[in-house]
Amino acid sequence: MTQNHDDHGHAHSELSDMDLRVRALETVLTQKGYIDPAALDVLIDTYQTRIGPRNGALVVARSWVDPAYRDWLRADASAAIASLGYSGRQGEHMVAVENTPALHNMVVCTLCSCYPWPVLGLPPTWYKSAAYRARAVKDPRGVLADFGVTLPEAARIRIWDSTAEVRYLVIPERPAGTEALDEAQLAALVSRDSMIGTALVHAATQAPAPGTSA
Template sequence: MAHEHHDHDHQHGHDHEHSELGEMDLRVRALETVLAAKGYIDPAALDVLIDTYQTKIGPRNGARVVARAWADPAFRDWLQRDANAAIASLGYTGRQGEHMVAVMNTPEEHHMVVCTLCSCYPWPVLGLPPTWYKSAPYRSRAVKDPRGVLADFGVTLPEATGIRVWDSTAEVRYLVIPMRPPGSDGLTEEQLAALVTRDSMIGTGLARSPAEAA
């Protein structure tokens, strides 16, 4: 396994516990209630912002990037050379979408993304980061035991497949291009995009088969 680590110097500890994530959600909701009651935030405006990132600037954008890369070898090559320009050509740009790098999964090498320092994440193509991505448990164990983390997500790779962990920062963010699933020949880009999951673009999941997406 190769690990790209951008000079982050901090302690790690990991227990992938869903109870902790549930408590975090409750804390966020409580904080939103207090801030709204004090007039610091407008709940309606907050709902619009969240909806924008979930339905308009969400994983579906990244899925379209992946589908184009699967269907168009020239676009795939462009994505590898200059991910910023290739992604922007599809209209996906914006804050936290700068300095993008696309990494391609192969039978020999599987890529996984983490931000050990905080939660740097490519919002324009993946939307809001999942709660587990921001948690200290994931951020530490992804570095120390990536194969174990993948197993937690239900992904078991062949022993011969290497795992490369990329550490996202404010200077560079990563988009994993999962392997195209067997049986997807002849599908349109729209149909291919339906096979792409958010987790597969982080590297903690795989693309769905056509049968699973049906």
């Protein structure tokens, strides 16, 4: 296992401070009756699990169908991602790392919760937990097993440690049997967790097309 550790002694308090301010503001507004906590939870869930990760999924799908785009993404992820309209704060300096049968990439932020918001939405609670931040480095196979992922023993695992300067996007392997799918259908296969590296992409997970039943 290869680890990519950087000096975290810079700007990591920014997200934590913002989180504290948001929580404090939410408490005040709730007490004054300006917001409904239940409605806010639904809104947060929408951006955390549906809208936000769809941006990254479209990036992945484009890389699967367009070799030139894939090469650009690997060479300059920030520019390639921005070309699809996904840019902004917390996503200025992106690096794309590609999974292969021999190499599995997984992303963590060991000292905070640096995360590429423009392509993955809001970070999941587990990504910010002390348990994940510590175990992802020490026992990545164990963490993957907790997420239901078992890799071949020969597969190498590389941990990428996000910082305030650099954030990572995992490009998962395209599953077999998807040759006939178009770009939108491929994007429907890609989950947020697969772009962090804690899940794999399977053809059977394809979401039904709008207006159809599963």
